[in-house]
Amino acid sequence: MRATLKQTVRRCAAMTAAGLAVWALGAGIAAAQTYGLATMQPGTLSHTSGSAIAKVLKEKGGMNMLVQPSQGESTLIPLVSRAEADVGIANIFEVENARKASPDIRLIGSLHSLRGAFWVRKDTDMKTIADLKGKRVTMGYSAMRTIAPMMDAILAAGGLKPSDIKPVLVPSVVRGADDFIAGSTDMFFFAFGAPKVREVEASVGGIRALEIPESGMAAAKKLLPQGYLSPAKPGPFFVGVEKPMGVYTWDNMIFTNAKVKDEVIYKIIETMEKNKADLVAVQPALREFSAAGLYKTYDIPYHPGALKYFKDHNIQPKS
Numbered sequence: 001m002r003a004t005l006k007q008t009v010r011r012c013a014a015m016t017a018a019g020l021a022v023w024a025l026g027a028g029i030a031a032a033q034t035y036g037l038a039t040m041q042p043g044t045l046s047h048t049s050g051s052a053i054a055k056v057l058k059e060k061g062g063m064n065m066l067v068q069p070s071q072g073e074s075t076l077i078p079l080v081s082r083a084e085a086d087v088g089i090a091n092i093f094e095v096e097n098a099r100k101a102s103p104d105i106r107l108i109g110s111l112h113s114l115r116g117a118f119w120v121r122k123d124t125d126m127k128t129i130a131d132l133k134g135k136r137v138t139m140g141y142s143a144m145r146t147i148a149p150m151m152d153a154i155l156a157a158g159g160l161k162p163s164d165i166k167p168v169l170v171p172s173v174v175r176g177a178d179d180f181i182a183g184s185t186d187m188f189f190f191a192f193g194a195p196k197v198r199e200v201e202a203s204v205g206g207i208r209a210l211e212i213p214e215s216g217m218a219a220a221k222k223l224l225p226q227g228y229l230s231p232a233k234p235g236p237f238f239v240g241v242e243k244p245m246g247v248y249t250w251d252n253m254i255f256t257n258a259k260v261k262d263e264v265i266y267k268i269i270e271t272m273e274k275n276k277a278d279l280v281a282v283q284p285a286l287r288e289f290s291a292a293g294l295y296k297t298y299d300i301p302y303h304p305g306a307l308k309y310f311k312d313h314n315i316q317p318k319s
Helices: 003-031 045-061 073-081 090-098 149-156 173-182 194-202 215-223 262-274 278-284 284-288 305-311
Strands: 034-039 064-069 087-091 105-121 136-140 166-170 189-191 207-209 229-232 245-257
Touching: 034 045, 034 073, 034 090, 045 064, 045 087, 045 105, 045 245, 045 278, 045 284, 064 087, 073 087, 073 090, 073 105, 073 149, 087 090, 087 105, 090 105, 090 166, 090 194, 090 245, 105 194, 105 278, 105 284, 105 305, 136 173, 149 207, 149 215, 173 194, 173 215, 189 194, 189 215, 194 207, 207 284, 215 229, 262 278, 278 284
Parallel strands: 034 064, 034 087, 136 166
Antiparallel strands: 087 245, 105 189, 105 207, 105 245, 229 245
């Protein structure tokens, strides 16, 4: 009887230990399958794009991708480089600027174009960048360091220098938008398609995007060669655009680090390509996304998993 009891206790202990081992293994697998996607703050186009990608990867690809918002791109790129996040979204200026300090960064590719504007209140008489002379303009962008030269480039396109305006220092585009709502600045800078732009429009009773003259782009390119104008016309996406005009444009990148496995990056691209409609349903800006459009010629290395996808699908790099 006593021996039988001891055997029963041993069997129970063994079963408990086995159960704990299985649970631990399952938890380890679950943890191994959780990935971080670093973006900017909620309300930004970057965060909305990241949310769309994470949703599609989870629902269609079985990948537990979690969005990790941060203060700005200068903050999130090092997180990805140090493998504290697996994937990130940031503009090409920020990624190129961070390359020396973040040598483990690897490109997945160009996610979509970013188009931005200087917005003012609709009830002002300002129509072009040149009209900002003597006005309160957001500057600094300590958490988004490449926004500062972009501001200088756009001002230059309007024939202005930083000394021609009254600078209002802000750490990020979100703070700049909030200061504009509060009346602390005469303009704010943001990307088209970001929910924050709609919030500002509703808060102040209407906004206008200032026009950038094509003739001024030569001066702008001397400061920031990668920026260019692309056409825009009045519509739901181009908030505050009152007539057809060119808007300032640059590339938004999706990137990773050298430690992420090739098959993970391959699956990310494959899942996004097969489920584009689901991406667009959350983030209309991703209409521009395509696997073929990811591959452009940059002076930054691509992740081997991305290169394998491009090779398998006969995708050639574009300039």
